[in-house]
Amino acid sequence: MTDQLLRSSFGAAAAAYAEHRPDYAQAAVRWVLEVAPGLRVLDLGAGTGKLSATLVAVGADVVAVEPDPAMLTELRRTLPAVRALAGSAEAIPLPDASVDAVLAGNALHWFDMAVAGPEIARVLAPGGVLAGLWNIMDDRIDWVAGLERVSGSAAIGPRDTVSSWRTATADMLVPGAGLVARFGSAEQAEFPHGQRRTADSLVATLATRAGMLVMPAEEREAMLGRIGAFLESRPETAHGEFTLPMLTGVLRARLRSATRPTG
Incomplete structure (x- = not known):
């Protein structure tokens, strides 16, 4: 199964994505932006605007870029005040040095960083910050670990749990020609959500x-049936609403001012 097939799968479920996917911890977003010299922020691979909404809530001036037309339509419907553009991480429709931060919510792993890395560096102002954010389930909790076992990797992958996300994302800002020279060392942090x-x-x-x-x-219906049966069998999840214990994990790096590309 190719990454292209996976990354292009969301449009068909754009409305469900908008309804059911979580937002991001505001503390995580504030931690990213504390090293940015301003609040001009690009939400890259913005999907239906889950991260854009959190950015707006903390007072950022947001522009969103998303390649999938259906996802972009949902973003514009739910966040009409946010400037939302068609584009991709590999071809960002913004001028050079036009934003202070580039954030990607559950999207950085889909980027071709050999192409996207220099493109992100192009649109960032000197000293700007690049960050990937992921909402991760706290599998240190017994029933969440059980859910992971029942669900399999199709539903809960290596970037989706506390026990594995740091290893799965640590090297995402390293690949790509010239990327290491342009960005400083990446930092990782988690924030309760x-x-x-x-x-x-x-x-x-x-x-x-x-x-x-x-x-x-x-196959999908059978898998969802097994997940539903597991949740109905657990006292933590069988009766009404509950809080899914999560964290927002962040991978953050800062553009080196002296090595910002020109042109």
Whole structure:
């Protein structure tokens, strides 16, 4: 299964993605922006605007860029005041040095960093910051670890849990010609978060994962059925609403002022 197939799977589920995917911890966003010289922020691979909404909430001046037309339509519908443009990490429709920070919510792993890295450096002002953010489940909690075992990697992958996200994301800002020279050492941090769910809505959330979206329908329904049965069997999740224990994990690096590309 190719990354291209996975990354292009979300458009068909754009409305469900907008309804069920979580936002991001405001503390995580503030930590990213504390090293940026201003608040001009690009939400890159913005999807339906989950991260854009958090950026707006902390007072950032946001421009969103998203390649999928269906996702972009949902973003414009839910956040009409945010400037939202068609484009990709590999071809950003913004001028040189036009933003102070580039953030990507659950998207950095889809970028071709050999191309996207220099492109991100181009649109960043000197000293600007690049950060990837991921909402990760706290699998130190027993029932969450059980959910991970039942769900399999199609629904809960290596970037989706506390026990694995640091290893899975640590090298994402290293590949690509000239990228290491342009950005300083990456830092990682986690910030407490949570999402109110029911058993049904958590099943619906997991159904928006790329691995689930590309499954044959019969296989996907069987997997979602097993997940639902597990949640109904657990006292923590069987009765009404509960808080899904999460963190927002952040990978952050700063553009070196002396090595910003020209042209």
